[in-house]
Amino acid sequence: QVQLVQSGAEVKRPGASVQISCKASGYTLTSFLMHWVRQTPGHGLEWIGMIIPSSGSSMSAPNVQGRLTMNWDPSTRTFYMDMNSLTSADSGVYFCARLTAPWHFYDFWGQGTPVTVSS
């Protein structure tokens, strides 16, 4: 069965960086894109980025571009997102989510990683 298991909650100071992991199992990783979605009080559910496992290419939303890096490790079947220059506006819950084609919906989600940015 498909499972996405994320790393635990993080507390960071403004200006710091955070890394969140998402370990995938139960499917062929290169057959699906992996997306990152966050849920914040200010913007609700918001797409922030995606990675194409077969090529390693990634794309991020304009409002996090330059601060968000995504990659994955095939040997451990784990996806990573790194975000730097954190502000309080980045506080929220971060989800990895598998995108399924052709209708482009998220059929499996990680359990979410809460991130708190506070001084």
Next chain:
Amino acid sequence: EIQMTQSPSSLSASIGDRVTITCRAAQGIDNFLNWYQQKPGKAPKVLIYATSRLQSGVPSRFSASGSGTDFTLTISNLQPEDFATYYCQQSYTTPHSSFGQGTKLEIK
């Protein structure tokens, strides 16, 4: 980014009721409209994709319709486990999809 507007923002209903949630896209999105249910502390779960297609395992009391810019989700015969927050999502502009602000369904 295509703006998605849901209404109402919150809704009170009783067990056994039928409720409808609407979602409007700021521009046409063909049939690339999905509905998710989210319970507190959990990830969203897809209910409906491609406007009206029921995801495997989702009860048939959930149905949806629409096209272009206007879409609806209907839940018939509300059950206790249906009280949650519902989100629409347009995936027409994937990867940069966008979600509605959510509709919280509460027990009356």
